[in-house]
Amino acid sequence: MEEYFQVGVISSTHGIAGEVKVFPTTDDVSRFKKLKEVILDTGKERMTLHITQVKFVKQMVVLKFREFSNINEVERFRGNSLLVTRDQAVKLKKDEYFIADMIGLQVVSDENEFLGKLSxxxxxxxxxxxxxxxxxxxxxxxxxxxxxxxxxxxxQGQMLVHLLPGLRD
Structure with a gap:
């Protein structure tokens, strides 16, 4: 199972005080109000960032981090992912699953035919x-x-499905 979940991607800077615009990749954008910290994944390293301010501008989230105070410090993080740990993830309802956990499940039909993997x-x-x-x-x-x-x-890492008529066409 995945240990980290992506909640957003830094799209650009916002102003000169080190704020960033984040494209949210979570179903619940308001969750940013409750987050105290996120993990910045640069591709080479992961660093914990502490959120000090959250604003919403159109479909974007604007975040200010304690670790950065000017535009020059955050410019290099464009396109990088913001992650949360599993314990910070939203709570799931019954029969709900994280997509990251479902990828790779073996899929079998109710006629016992192996169809492949959930990709x-x-x-x-x-x-x-x-x-x-x-x-x-x-x-x-x-x-x-x-x-x-x-x-x-x-x-078991498995999904049982029923193929409705026409799904294979």
């Missing part, structure tokens, strides 16, 4: 769509609805 989750407006990739690289798209997703067993 991606497409988030549409109505419901998610699971991308299942078989050994030859072919993809099958399955809507994440109760009629199709019969069981998710995270301990």
């Amino acid at each position: 991606d989750v497409i988030q549409t407006g109505a419901n998610d769509v699971y991308v299942i990739q078989n050994e030859t690289g072919e993809e099958l798209l399955i809507p994440a609805i109760k009629d199709c997703i019969l069981k998710v067993d995270m301990e």
